[in-house]
Amino acid sequence: MADPNAGAEPTAVAETVLDTVAAVAPDVRAGLPGRRRYLDGENPSGEAVLAADVYADDLLESAIGDVAGVGSYASEERETTVDVGDGPVSVAVDPLDGSSNLKSNNPMGTVVAVYDAPLPASGRDLVAAGFVLYGPVTTMVAGVGAPGDAAIREFLVTDDGEREPLGDVDLPAEPTVYGFGGRVPDWPDDFAAYVDEIEDELKLRYGGAMIADVSQVLSYGGVFAYPALESAPDGKLRLLFEGNPVAYLVEGAGGQSSTGDGSILDREATGLHQRVPVYVGNGDLVERLEAALADS
Known part of the structure; x- marks a missing residue:
């Protein structure tokens, strides 16, 4: 079977990465209840690590590593980048942002940044970014394109990991x-x-x-x-x-x-x-x- 991302532009690879993160999101969410305990040791930032952090990181590394066009994967939970392919795109992930909220059952999320450069890279090298929010419903906010040029959109993430568009995201003019x-x-x-x-x-x-x-x-x-x-x-x-x-x-x-x-x-x-x-x-x-x- 032909590789769908063979020779693809970084933005096409980025779209696939976002689809992949959405596809994994239901599994991340489903795995939270049984992984509320802290593990021994700290992550590279000196923070305590929950079993849920490691679980989400493993799921995302495996899935994103299978995306053609992605060359490296980096995570808050890992000291260094992981070479996952030969592509030019680098993906940086916070697998479970706000995981300390798990004990109190408050919202948390997954953050993904897609760079068209080796890491560490400038924010101007981003070709996509997004986050999944595990709230009362699971949603994704994401954009693809050069910084300043990308339309930012919200999606409902369905139980089977599909993204259903909810509309563009525009910051309200009157702050609250x-x-x-x-x-x-x-x-x-x-x-x-x-x-x-x-x-x-x-x-x-x-x-x-x-x-x-x-x-x-x-x-x-x-x-x-x-x-x-x-x-x-x-x-x-x-x-x-x-x-x-x-x-x-x-x-x-x-x-x-x-x-x-x-x-x-x-x-x-x-x-x-x-x-x-x-x-x-x-x-x-x-x-x-x-x-x-x-x-x-």
Whole structure:
């Protein structure tokens, strides 16, 4: 049988990757109830690992590794990339974003970033990004194309792993919600002052899973941040696995992203598990945040 991706453009490979992630999503979700225990050891970012993290990672590595055109697979749960083929496309995955929510039965998700370059790569090398949200229903938000050119769309992920289009995703012009990570005493003074300014304008929505919080912003407008912290000047989120794909999606939906000083997509990638401050949302809110940080 002919290889459907033989000689295909990176965007065609990316579409297949997104279809593959959707196909795996029901199995990831079905495997959660029996995998709520923590395992010994930590992941490369120094975080505790649930059995569900490893299960999701294994499923995704196996499935994505079978996609023709994909050359390497990288995961938050793995120290280095895995060579899975001869293709030019690299896939970076957070298999179970917000897995600490599993104990309390709150939402979590899977994040995927598809780069037309070896890792670590710039956000400008993205040819697709998306996330699956395991909420009351399973949905996917995704786009394919160069950053800024891709239409961002939402899909229902059916029980058999198919993607049913629900419509384009456009950030509402009138923002409603905000959600910020990190311990409040650990926030720098300039960021804390920005929070004081906007908390009278917006409603707090923060659930402890980045993808669930970003989904709130995409649905209602507003701003999400995991800021630079006094104890962690580079923040907590990983550039390749979280910062870049979220920036790609929010910017594609009409919003802005920032590291505090320019788009996340322009941050130079120097390491596989590199961290970055993440600020995304409506343009005026992100610009006000950048101004607050610049004035400090």
